[in-house]
Amino acid sequence: MGYRIDFGAPLEDEARRIAAELLEEAAELLEKQPNGVHEAIHDARKNIKRIRALYRLIASEIGEFQAAENDRLRVIARALSHLRDSAVLVETTDYLEKETNAQQAKAIIHRLGRAMKKRRDQIAAEGDELAMALAAAVSGLQEALAAVDYLDLPKLRKQTTRCIVSGWRKTGKKALKALSTCQDADDEIPFHDLRKRAQDRYMQATLLHSLWPSGMHSLQCQAKALVDILGREHDLAVLNEQVLGDKDRNAADHAQLLRAIAAEREKLQASARELATEVFNDKPKRDAGIIELLIGHKS
16 A cells, blocks of 8 residues: 555554555665665655654644654654755756846856755765764664554544544644745745645645545645645755855855845745645635545445
8 A cells, every 4th residue: 555544454553554664665765875875865854754744644642652753753854954955955056047037147056056066976975974874864763663663543443533633634724824824924934834734735645545536636736736836945945045154155146146046935935825725725624524524434
């Protein structure tokens, strides 16, 4: 079944299976790096996000376990994100260069991209430090894998249904709160929160795909599009911080870079608000009620 809950099996067994598969794969990716170190880090972090989304979905029945494992996985993901950021900045400057119309700005962004590539390659060349960071991440993932055995869910279908419904509703409520804040706020926090909830909705819809394949697939597609937009906006925020911290660039180039980043972020934020309204347009309570009925039909 992969990253999908089989409702013909006990939820505890399914949650353990999914988490264990993802943790084992993440550790193996970091150790073997089949497509290079940057792709290994990227894919391992995606697995960590999937596990955290799973644990959030069933959090009402695994409160202490979810809190502890969420903290553990967050620390691992953050440590890996520092290694991944150098590659993301290269991808983001390439994207910004393509999206910017002004030729002068394109030339400045192109020079920035060359500097980002040099920085990325220098980090990758620091073998000992990189190896230590990856080894620490693998060790943390192995500890998380051992903890999976202690994941304890109730056996009664009514209780497990209630915990899934609760998790789905909570994601929706948090998303609507973040979306409401995004309408008026200029700071990055509401968009960061909305991105997290969009990721949860995409992954949780994937987990529940077998309940309602057509409906969940449609929601997956919408949520994934929203995740991509907000992910790009976040990457531009990271690039913005990098540019702000660079004191060696002349003032005119510096200002032009910041204007180009701000203009693209504004476009992405507007698109995100519009799409998020579609993704989270159903009231969380009604959404959850449909899921409860669908799980009942699977019993």
